[in-house]
Amino acid sequence: MKFPILTSLIVFIVWLTVKISESKKTREESEREYWEKERAANAVRKQSLDDLAYIEFPFAYLPTEESFTSEGQNIPSSLLMLKDLAGKKIVNLNGISNTDLKLKYGTTNITILSEYDTNFITLCREGHLLSEYLFDMGRVDEAQQLSEALVHSGSDVCAQFTLLRKIYETTGKEDKVSNLIHLAENMTSSRKDAIIKTLTQVEEGAMQS
Numbered sequence: 001m002k003f004p005i006l007t008s009l010i011v012f013i014v015w016l017t018v019k020i021s022e023s024k025k026t027r028e029e030s031e032r033e034y035w036e037k038e039r040a041a042n043a044v045r046k047q048s049l050d051d052l053a054y055i056e057f058p059f060a061y062l063p064t065e066e067s068f069t070s071e072g073q074n075i076p077s078s079l080l081m082l083k084d085l086a087g088k089k090i091v092n093l094n095g096i097s098n099t100d101l102k103l104k105y106g107t108t109n110i111t112i113l114s115e116y117d118t119n120f121i122t123l124c125r126e127g128h129l130l131s132e133y134l135f136d137m138g139r140v141d142e143a144q145q146l147s148e149a150l151v152h153s154g155s156d157v158c159a160q161f162t163l164l165r166k167i168y169e170t171t172g173k174e175d176k177v178s179n180l181i182h183l184a185e186n187m188t189s190s191r192k193d194a195i196i197k198t199l200t201q202v203e204e205g206a207m208q209s
Contacts, residue, residue, distance in 0.1 A: 055091065078127075082123065090119040095188055147160060
């Protein structure tokens with residue numbers, strides 16, 4: 001009875017040893033490929049940035065500062081940060097590694113590219129905060145206009161899609177949720193599935209009710 005058990009144990013140990021060896025080899029190959037790619041990227045000279053997908057955000061959609069102060073309210077910091085972005089270059093580089101950016105545009109462009117991407121992150125973050133604030137204030141039309149501009153500019157803030165869905169439900173425009181799902185399906189963001197799941201669940205719930 002002991003021999004089959006011993007044999008099975010030996011087979012398992014051999015199998016585990018082989019798997020560990022294969023995993024180590026694969027990891028070493030991946031690391032070698034990475035560093036080779038990184039060395040090649042560091043050797044690329046500065047390239048033109050003309051082919052970047054610059055985002056032309058409609059800053060005219062932003063409410064005026066006077067629309068808050070005239071009612072005795074403080075100007076939202078998110079509004080000031082968004083207005084500070086006007087005139088700056090904004091690019092969504094989500095999902096693109098620094099190595100790939102250096103390979104295409106050169107090492108010396110990394111700093112400026114990071115700035116463009118940071119501008120995009122700021123746009124999405126502060127845009128959501130402002131649109132949510134407008135909605136809570138009862139300025140629904142402005143919240144909708146800003147939210148739609150943000151998602152069409154590539155925002156992958158899940159809460160932004162959730163807010164826009166809420167706006168559509170509040171204003172009797174539930175049919176527009178399907179457009180949001182279609183928009184999310186064409187995203188390349190890692191948050192794509194979470195956004196689609198949220199919107200799909202809502203649409204299914206609306207159909208059942």
